[in-house]
Amino acid sequence: MAYVPLNIDLTNKQIKVIGGGKIAERRVKALLDSDATIHVISPDLTGNLYQLYLDEKIIWYKKSFESKDLDNDELIISATNQEEVNDVIKKSAPIHSLINMVGDAQGGNVIFPGTLKRGKLQISVTSTGASPKLVSNILNDLDKQYPIDYAEYVDFLYECRIIIKSLDLEKAKKNQLLESILSDQYFDEDEQEKLTNWLKRQPKKRAREE
Ligand SMILES: C[C@@]1(CC(=O)O)c2cc3[nH]c(cc4nc(cc5[nH]c(cc(n2)[C@H]1CCC(=O)O)[C@@](C)(CC(=O)O)[C@@H]5CCC(=O)O)C(CC(=O)O)=C4CCC(=O)O)c(CCC(=O)O)c3CC(=O)O
Numbered sequence: 001m002a003y004v005p006l007n008i009d010l011t012n013k014q015i016k017v018i019g020g021g022k023i024a025e026r027r028v029k030a031l032l033d034s035d036a037t038i039h040v041i042s043p044d045l046t047g048n049l050y051q052l053y054l055d056e057k058i059i060w061y062k063k064s065f066e067s068k069d070l071d072n073d074e075l076i077i078s079a080t081n082q083e084e085v086n087d088v089i090k091k092s093a094p095i096h097s098l099i100n101m102v103g104d105a106q107g108g109n110v111i112f113p114g115t116l117k118r119g120k121l122q123i124s125v126t127s128t129g130a131s132p133k134l135v136s137n138i139l140n141d142l143d144k145q146y147p148i149d150y151a152e153y154v155d156f157l158y159e160c161r162i163i164i165k166s167l168d169l170e171k172a173k174k175n176q177l178l179e180s181i182l183s184d185q186y187f188d189e190d191e192q193e194k195l196t197n198w199l200k201r202q203p204k205k206r207a208r209e210e
Pocket residue numbers: 026100101102103104105106110111112113114115125126127128129130131132133135136137139
């Protein structure tokens with residue numbers, strides 16, 4: 001089975017996480033920024049999940065899973081430590097749902113990659129279940145390669161790209177500019193400022209059309 005990498009917007013979607021242990025907590029943390037509604041079904045919760053429940057970041061059903069618990073869920077995360085329960089969850093999932101089986105890489109239709117985040121830059125790595133530890137090692141290497149302040153650097157690139165797109169230039173010239181802003185000198189904030197100011201002074205596309 002081949003898994004296709006996609007980045008998904010889950011705003012206002014309904015997510016059910018079944019299980020309240022360590023891995024459920026990891027998934028909930030990965031989903032917290034998504035503005036989805038997160039329901040957790042589990043007789044117990046880790047301390048951190050319980051705090052998220054108190055803070056009203058998640059909705060908690062203090063109970064064991066039953067088939068009827070799944071209805072309009074766009075994403076289901078099966079994260080109990082009971083294989084039989086995980087099997088029932090999989091069988092009860094509505095046909096259209098995305099389902100992640102944390103204990104069986106190929107059992108669901110969604111795999112959570114390991115992710116390194118630097119603001120708008122996200123690097124996701126998966127081995128499709130072959131070796132989570134390899135994924136972890138690769139993420140550690142990437143962590144050293146892309147320091148924390150990369151988030152600001154990526155914001156700078158984003159700002160430049162918006163301006164460059166608006167300029168009165170041939171496509172080839174724009175591509176050249178987009179390439180040149182990747183030069184190491186622009187890791188420096190003063191250089192960044194000089195360049196953005198210069199770009200802002202260049203003639204805009206619309207100015208000529210008018
Ligand atoms: C399919 C997937 C789940 C999904 O899609 O949700 C999955 C499945 C399983 N993991 C298992 C075990 C371990 N997982 C880790 C670590 C991570 N696992 C992650 C992802 C995934 N793990 C998904 C695809 C991964 C891929 O791309 O290949 C990471 C990358 C991201 C994350 O979880 O957030 C995170 C590193 C994050 C980081 O370091 O930052 C460690 C290492 C450790 O904890 O040190 C171990 C113990 C060592 C070992 O067993 O190898 C087991 C056996 C369970 C058992 O034996 O009971 C299964 C079940 C199975 O074998 O299928």
